[in-house]
Amino acid sequence: MSTTEQDVLAGVGPRLRALRQARSMSLAALAAETGLTTSTLSRLENGKLRPTLEQLLPLARAHGVPLDELVAAPPTGDPRIHLRPVRRGGFTVVPLTRRPGGIQAYKVVYPARPAPGTALRAHDGYEWFYVLSGRVSLVLGEQRYEFGPGEAAEFDTRTPHRIAAAGGRAAELLTLFSAQGERAHLSAERGGLAEQD
Numbered sequence: 264m265s266t267t268e269q270d271v272l273a274g275v276g277p278r279l280r281a282l283r284q285a286r287s288m289s290l291a292a293l294a295a296e297t298g299l300t301t302s303t304l305s306r307l308e309n310g311k312l313r314p315t316l317e318q319l320l321p322l323a324r325a326h327g328v329p330l331d332e333l334v335a336a337p338p339t340g341d342p343r344i345h346l347r348p349v350r351r352g353g354f355t356v357v358p359l360t361r362r363p364g365g366i367q368a369y370k371v372v373y374p375a376r377p378a379p380g381t382a383l384r385a386h387d388g389y390e391w392f393y394v395l396s397g398r399v400s401l402v403l404g405e406q407r408y409e410f411g412p413g414e415a416a417e418f419d420t421r422t423p424h425r426i427a428a429a430g431g432r433a434a435e436l437l438t439l440f441s442a443q444g445e446r447a448h449l450s451a452e453r454g455g456l457a458e459q460d
Contacts, residue, residue, distance in 0.1 A: 275307070275310075275334055276308045277310075282322075283304075286326070287386040296321075296325045299321065354373045355372040356369050359437075369440065371426075372434070373399065373428040373434045375431055375433045383402060390417065390420050390439070391417040392436045393436065394410045395412065395436060396433075397435060399426060399427070399428060400425075401418075409429055
């Protein structure tokens with residue numbers, strides 16, 4: 264095996280771990296989703312097991328990323344992101360970024376009728392969203408807020424929360440999420456997105 268191949272394989276474990284952690288997912292939950300054992304997943308993430316195609320395919324599918332991203336295939340020069348919608352918890356998520364870790368961008372479509380009895384969730388991270396269309400209800404701890412097109416919110420996801428469409432229509436959001444707790448907000452001075460620690 265060449266040094267280049269060894270370097271590529273050595274980088275797979277950290278990328279797998281970053282993808283799983285960005286989703287706030289346990290090894291056991293990922294094992295249930297992929298059919299791989301928690302031991303195999305742990306050994307892959309720690310670099311103690313050389314990944315095979317049979318292991319990487321279900322992992323790429325579960326994380327919603329192309330296989331070449333898992334192995335850090337050299338860029339082809341095409342900057343387009345191939346959007347692959349994923350349905351989770353009754354809503355649709357379209358990843359808009361390709362790299363694991365750091366701030367992730369998504370387009371999220373909430374159905375007109377949310378799933379009944381959806382509980383509040385809390386997890387590590389920080390989230391910012393901007394309403395593209397429709398109306399959105401955000402329950403944050405004991406408070407309930409409603410947002411319309413052009414409005415934005417940011418919050419610490421360790422506070423129990425729930426986001427859903429409001430007003431009987433589907434809603435579309437642009438969402439930035441960071442599992443590392445970085446903050447992203449709309450900067451009035453710069454007229455664009457700014458990142459703060």
